[in-house]
Amino acid sequence: MSLEATRSILTDLIAFPTVSADSNLTLIDYAAERLSHSGARVFLMKDATGLKANLFASIGPDCDGGIVLSGHTDVVPADESEWQSDPFSAREADGLIYGRGACDMKGFIAAALAMAPDYASLNLKRPIHFAFTYDEEVGCLGGQQLVSELARRGIKPSVAIIGEPTDMRIIEGHKGCYEYTTEFIGLEGHASNPDLGVNAIEYAVRYIGRLLEIGGELRQSTPSSPFTPPWTTIQTGRIEGGKARNVIAGHCAVEWEMRPVRGADVDYVKRRIATYCEEVLLPAMRAVSPSACIHTHVVGEIDGLEPVTDNEARAIVSALTGATTADVVSFGTEAGLFQKLGISTVVCGPGSIDQAHKPDEFISCTQLKACLDMLSGLKQRLTT
Structure with missing residues (x-):
């Protein structure tokens, strides 16, 4: 042809x-x-x-x-x-x-x-x-x-x-490509008294910070590989939440991904971030609002x-x-x-x-x- x-x-x-x-x-x-x-x-x-x-x-x-x-x-x-x-x-x-x-x-x-x-x-x-x-x-x-x-x-x-x-x-x-959306459900309220609400954006930011820390751990521990960069990467691409400056945000969504160089890194990231949610974030959120929750949706795990x-x-x-x-x-x-x-x-x-x-x-x-x-x-x- x-x-x-x-x-x-x-x-x-x-x-x-x-x-x-x-x-x-x-x-x-x-x-x-x-x-x-x-x-x-x-x-x-x-x-x-x-x-x-x-x-x-x-x-x-x-x-x-x-x-x-x-x-x-x-x-x-x-x-x-x-x-x-x-x-x-x-x-x-x-x-x-x-x-x-x-x-x-x-x-x-x-x-x-x-x-x-x-x-x-x-x-x-x-x-x-x-x-x-x-x-x-x-x-x-x-x-x-x-x-x-x-x-x-x-x-x-x-x-x-x-x-x-x-x-x-x-x-x-x-590399593989694992894509997720993590949702944070908090409790809305008036911004004049933030302790009476659960600010989903603030907990999402803490979640992102933990992802960055885990990414740093992988950067230090991943053995040499032929890829550029040679370690497993974690990246946050989008965050969306809240209604206005004077409203405690009741919802926030974080879109993030990881690109692993080895399968063990996938399990490591999932385990570490799940432990952080269960032991740190959720107890603090539910101390104010028992219905507060964190859900991670799998977009694709390739x-x-x-x-x-x-x-x-x-x-x-x-x-x-x-x-x-x-x-x-x-x-x-x-x-x-x-x-x-x-x-x-x-x-x-x-x-x-x-x-x-x-x-x-x-x-x-x-x-x-x-x-x-x-x-x-x-x-x-x-x-x-």
């Missing part, structure tokens, strides 16, 4: 404003139609709202051992005032294609869709699968549903290539991608791209979900992560061509 066709598909994909807060169904329907037209077996799985869906499609024999090409369809928001052009209308200049999601990660999806007719024209001995998910940017929600459904249906690919923007470098490892010695996916992509080394990164992907399912997995895709989530996001046609070359090289692997 030509680069021109890929650029045309990418233009179509960018025009679908699939911000995580909104539906991705128009893009999914578009992809399903293209894949079905190529003879793929397609099934969709919707979320609880019915407004978002994953797509999984297969070309070739209905057997184990296939190769998955996977990408997420959602994008982060775009403030049009910060862009040189409409973020949801592709603009090409000097060999670069601009638009929200151009590199993260509709460029890879466009290349995969462009290759589908080529795969379908072959006498495949090994199936090729397409996995397009929703809500990766807000907790890999679609990816979690997808791998559960694959396990339920007994679909057992052996290799997965996650096409996140890596400049076509092979990524064999990354395992990292663990580097392994025997990695079929790495060997295949290395042979196709000519890369002789594999790297690790600190940003998260859905790769760990596939690896946990027993699938040999790497991350490799067109474009640079440096452009992701920024105004005037772009991908170069050179990177798209390199991706097409890799995906075209898969044809031999699928027919022998």
Whole structure:
């Protein structure tokens, strides 16, 4: 399939404003139609709202051992005032294609869709699968549903290539990403007598302070790792609570995350912060209001991608791209979900992560061509 066709598909994909807060169904329907037209077996799985869906499609024999090409369809928001052009209308200049999601990660999806007719024209001995998910940017929600459904249906690919923007470098490892919202329910009252209320914001601040202390402990105790930074990190991204300056805040919510380099750190953080709540914060809150409480909601707990010695996916992509080394990164992907399912997995895709989530996001046609070359090289692997 030509680069021109890929650029045309990418233009179509960018025009679908699939911000995580909104539906991705128009893009999914578009992809399903293209894949079905190529003879793929397609099934969709919707979320609880019915407004978002994953797509999984297969070309070739209905057997184990296939190769998955996977990408997420959602994008982060775009403030049009910060862009040189409409973020949801592709603009090409000097060999670069601009638009929200151009590199993260509709460029890879466009290349995969462009290759589908080529795969379908072959006498495949090994199936090729397409996995397009929703809500990766807000907790890999679609990816979690997808791998559960694959396990339920007994679909057992052996290799997965996650096409996140890596400049076509092979990524064999990354940290996990564990995301939470912790709610504090206190007791409202008049600010003139704060001792008669339970200020949820103040307890949330103490909670955040303890998270920072635990993060410092991990920084000192984590053994050397190949990641940057090499330790498990904890970060608070958002805090919201209160009604007015003169009202004791009865509610506050803290959104936070940790990115562990090892599984033991996850248990350590959970244990330490739970102990602090049970032994320090809650007794003080309930001394004033017995109904005061702290609830932590899991947004997503996504395992990292663990580097392994025997990695079929790495060997295949290395042979196709000519890369002789594999790297690790600190940003998260859905790769760990596939690896946990027993699938040999790497991350490799067109474009640079440096452009992701920024105004005037772009991908170069050179990177798209390199991706097409890799995906075209898969044809031999699928027919022998």
